[in-house]
Amino acid sequence: MTTPELPTQYTPADVETRSYSRWESEGYFRADPGSSREPYSIVLPPPNVTGVLHIGHALDHSIQDALTRRARMRGKEALWVPGMDHAGIATQNVVERKLGAEGLSRHDLGRQAFVEKVWQWKEESGGAILGQMRRLGDSVDWSRERFTMDEGLSRAVQTIFKRLFDDGLIYRAERIINWCVRCHTALSDIEVEHSEDDGELVSIRYSDEVVVATTRAETMLGDTAVAVNPADERYTHLVGTYVELPLTGRRIPIVADEHVDPAFGTGAVKVTPAHDPNDFEIGRRHSLPSLTVMDEHGVITAHGPFQGLDRFEARPAVVAALRAEGRIVAEKRPYVHSVGHCSRCKTVVEPRLSLQWFVNVGPLAKEAGDAVRDGRTRIHPPELAKRYFDWVDDMHDWCISRQLWWGHRIPVWYGPAGEVVCVGPDEQPPAGYTQDPDVLDTWFSSALWPFSTLGWPEKTADLSRFYPTSVLVTGYDILFFWVARMMMFGLYAMEGQPPFQVVALHGMVRDQYGKKMSKSFGNVVDPLDWIDRFGADATRFTLLRGANPGADVAVSEEWAAGSRNFCNKIWNATRFALMNGAAVGELPSDLTAADRWILSRLQHTIEAADAAFEEFEFAKVSDLLYHFAWDEVCDWYLELAKIQIAEGRTGTRLVLGHVFDALLRLLHPLVPFVTEELWQAVTGGTSVMVAQWPVADPRYRDPAAESEITALQELVTEVRRFRSDQGLKPGQRVAARLGLSGTALAAQEAAIRSLLRLEEPGDGFSATARFAVAGVSVEIDTAGAIDVVAERKRLEKDLAVARKEAAQVSAKLGNEQFMAKAPEDVVAKVRARATQSGEDIARLEAQLAALPAG
């Protein structure tokens, strides 16, 4: 391949679209279940079809893409399954809002027409997400793209529902559920967000001796008892008696219940079984009637004067009426207490007695916990496993019915005489039966994702090959929402095989001050904006570089710019290598110390990168490749290579080719685009995507070369420091005498002189400064008086450091306890430091003494 003319700046837009289309058309993303390779599979956590990908998705995808690309390069049959979920409430809300703008409601259209509208919207919205994924570089197998509402997945939903129903794990019951009065549907516990809100605490006198406190005064209309703790002596004599409920005239009993906290308020609580989960339980224990006083809109349905009032209008109205009767004995406003809100629309959730479908999670949750306990699935980082156990070990039954139109219709049909029939995928309901109008919670279908996407319930080749999946990558925020549910259903449907070998959790993306991103705060980053401005690689690298396991990731524009600079650095370094004929081939036998050093460092880097990848330490992988590339390859090896090339060492081009070939392959999973472009140029290969992942070769380990180059770096850095302190311009050549003979650097004189712009001492050589470093004496003729003040300052600073070191170290050596108890190698190290600091002090003192007065 001829050396291409590469521009001096990397322009991501030029290569990204081109590379992605080529990868796709070449079929590199496709997995073959029939191959003999070891499988490696990931299912993408399906984004909501209604939304767009935010920077958090970009992090999630970058991690998965890095894992998938590395696995593919390591010769695995790598499969990354893409898709989206139908997001029941969210999607229905969006479409209803659009209809609302035209003055229509879903009821105007009717169920069938409305659902058709939603499908239209899904095509529009979902397309945007797919475009974003391509821009990010996601190497997903598009031929296997799935949607939770598509035919196969709907069949999976119906199949598992039927099985669970037949096993008695799905039931219908009247329970207190979380009701959203705006979305008009039941919600599960985890779809309710609690926040500390200002409210009021009103104490109401029910009788001379009974005062109750409540934050929801309007619910007193539905009270059917007052409860006290059985051990509370203040009320013992009242248990079993009745009080008259104010405003209503109803007589309600006073019951004793252990769950009443005698320390709260007066120790007596009102009991409203139809409108409070705790009260519902008390009601059950004492066979109290449940009295519903509110409809599904949150409007009061009982008691003349309040009937027709919204719950928030009824509250002050009820309090006013009670006050008029002299019943209000205390009011606290504001009273901060925890209030539940619909996670979708933020409306205050109303606990409501209602007939719903539930999953009996008992046996499923136990199995989900056990699978992690016995190691079938590993949660990473392990600290987060506790949160998982806390959840699955104390899980409440899961309310799965939703009063929506968009979603999987519950496959249960009712007969004229109240018969209930659950219908499987290939069955027909009996004639004259009508189907349950409700749909299933979206998470019900998402919970099947790791196997429904692979073809379950059919016994497909994909399923047998790629299940259980290798790893699930997702944020710790949906450990309960989603992970626990996939574990339950996966273990149930797949006979004890959990859906993932590893669950790798990452954190949330935050701004540069660690603040949560929010639209109202205005600190939201749009991944497409960054991709446009900095490139997809820089966007990915910024996120990965901050991704420590389970921890949040802070990002900012400055850091994205830094990542772009890194990509540009790689671009220019490779450009340099190509300009000097870098080529891949058998390495020459006469390698220089610099060559052997960089090859040795490469082995370290490969091993460290592998180790970090295995532990999902993406920040570490990024950081170590960054430093190998920039500090070692660019700052040192390329500079040394320039000298070798000038000396006519043609073998250098093969070392350059070898190093860049490996480096670009190592970087490819993180920054796929720039590495593809450059790797093809260096190697002439088809695609780095299908190149082999580098394998560390211990034969290239070379401690001797490493210590030689380390010494060179020390010497060069020290002389540069001298030059800088003396105000010598970088390009200014000065004469110097180097005492290299007999040192490890004897062979490096040419390189050292070149790096430091040091000329051979000429006839009139007269050293104006002398010092030693790494065992090498350096005498420099600065061609003029040196800056004595600067030099004295430099030496005194070094001397202070050396003296401090000597003091610390001799204190240790003088400590009998330390000498007796510290391990041998530690003592030896301290002794060496003592020797070194002693020599440094003597040398520096001599230099200071030799300095002309100034």
Place this chain on the structure above:
RNA sequence: GGACGAUUAGCUCAGCGGUAGAGCACUCGCCUUACAAGCGAGGGGUCACUGGUUCGAACCCAGUAUCGUCCA
């Protein structure tokens, strides 16, 4: 109310018993023929606080404070 996590350089974070680190920001000098999206040099930290364990603590233990998250 319960649980967990955090507290290290101006900012964001690594390090988790044996000489305090990175990126960005900052200061100084440089258009040195790959790169100014760059090169070289430099400044900057009683590792939240108080005790304890240890020859030795940023690191282990106990407590305190502050912040954050989740659950109720």
